[in-house]
Amino acid sequence: MNERMHGRSEGTGRRRPDGCPSALSEAYDTALLDLDGVVYAGGRAIAHAVESLTTARDGGMHLAYVTNNAARTPRTVADQLTGLGLPTGPDDVITSAQAVARLISEQVPAGARVLAIGGEGLVVALRERGLQPVFSADDDPAAVVQGFDPTLDWGRLAEAAYAVQRGVPWFASNTDLTIPRERGIAPGNGALVEVVRTAAGGAPQVAGKPRPPMHRETVLRTGARRPLVIGDRLDTDIEGAYHGEVDALLVLTGVTTPAELLAAPPQHRPAYVDADLRGLLAPQPGVTEDGDGFRCGGWRAALAGDTLTVAGEGAPLDGLRALCAAAWTAAGDGSCTADAGKALARIGME
Structure with a gap:
């Protein structure tokens, strides 16, 4: 699936997160997973990562681990993942080295x-x-x-x-x-x-994400046809997916904050956003226009002057998705500078 078929308009950047009626692990054949901040932090697995990836793999999704960390060999990384409960071979690891x-x-x-x-x-x-x-x-x-x-x-x-x-x-x-x-x-x-x-x-x-040499290396080594990039960084994982013209899932388990996501320029806007890797196993709710605002789940977001507003109730992530649509649409091909503090506090993601 190419991003241009979804929330991106010709000649512009993405204006809203995409919806997906089936689980992402079913809609895409290969997960191109960042490691630090997505699967583990230091030597510890991030919550829900191992069980989510195991379920995705058992359902037929190929897991490939793509990391900008050049310190260790693919075998060393594979051994660590195996030790965390994710049986992995060196050929499943692609490094910026x-x-x-x-x-x-x-x-x-x-x-x-x-x-x-x-x-x-x-x-x-x-x-x-x-x-x-x-x-x-x-x-x-x-x-x-x-x-x-x-x-x-x-x-x-x-x-x-x-x-x-x-x-x-x-x-x-x-x-x-x-x-x-x-x-x-x-x-x-x-x-x-x-x-x-x-x-x-x-x-x-520079070879690593978000530069083209890393995307080329990944495609050569995985043979992915419908890849989904999964990362925690806007300036490497998501921008790399943008330049490679593939979809990306941002997980909020690493360095990116909700406020940074709302201010993202076009090349940093993911197709999907979720709290952690459990998002790989579930459909993604769509964001729809609602008058001069946007609705996702029980939340409605809009831009009022120089402030982002949100009203309603429901899952905090749905509120964030609606806010993304309001912020990205207002920003167009730039970055949204509207005040989002109260809106993020309202959905519990300040």
């Missing part, structure tokens, strides 16, 4: 040296592409690549800066500024890329 390794291999000679500033996942991905990881700017690398690694120290970031200063082509697995962890939101690979940019200038080629 794999995407950036393919991107580099297309631009440097076969067997070239690449300065690897990242974890085991990045090193393994480079070797799979026939490239030779090195760890010093003095090793004459043909490229330098950064990937997330929580153990990175100043010395390794300095090596990246030295190489970039010398004109070595610079790549990054992804540029997520933050990453969800058990204790809260921590700096991501994008923050470390900014450290090198501050010292050396320039900008890297």
Whole structure:
């Protein structure tokens, strides 16, 4: 299913969330799942994730795990998911390390040296592409690549800066500024890329979500025909789906808040929104026009001057969906700046 067949108008962005009369796990053949903030946070499974994904898989949906975290190998990620109760093989995991390794291999000679500033996942991905990881700017690398690694120290970031200063082509697995962890939101690979940019200038080629190389890598490895992207981030998961022209489900278990969703520009508006992965197993209610407002379930939302309003009762998520329609329609191809504080409080999602 292509997003342009649903809540998007030709020449504009999406104006309202979509409805789906059947469970999403039945309407789409493959779930392209982000990991951090969707399936787990740190080492713990997010509530309802394991049982929801197990039910979807048992019903015939292919589960593929697509992550911008380049620190670990697909096998390590698969073993963690299996340990959480989701039997998974390495072929079901696609990482930004794999995407950036393919991107580099297309631009440097076969067997070239690449300065690897990242974890085991990045090193393994480079070797799979026939490239030779090195760890010093003095090793004459043909490229330098950064990937997330929580153990990175100043010395390794300095090596990246030295190489970039010398004109070595610079790549990054992804540029997520933050990453969800058990204790809260921590700096991501994008923050470390900014450290090198501050010292050396320039900008890297980026492979991970929302950039096209990641979408290409995912399609090549999964063969998905009717994919549904599932993520918690507007600027990576949802924007990646937008550029890939596929539908997306935003779950509110990670970094995105309801207020940020209402202010989303066109490329950050998902087809569906739900509290967690239980939304994969249920139909999605539609949003309908109601005079100068929008209705979903028992809620009606509208824009009154520079304020979003909502009235009614029912499931809080239905109120959020109606508010999305009011906000996105008012914003058009921009971002809604209307005050949503009281409306979100009214539906219990402030």
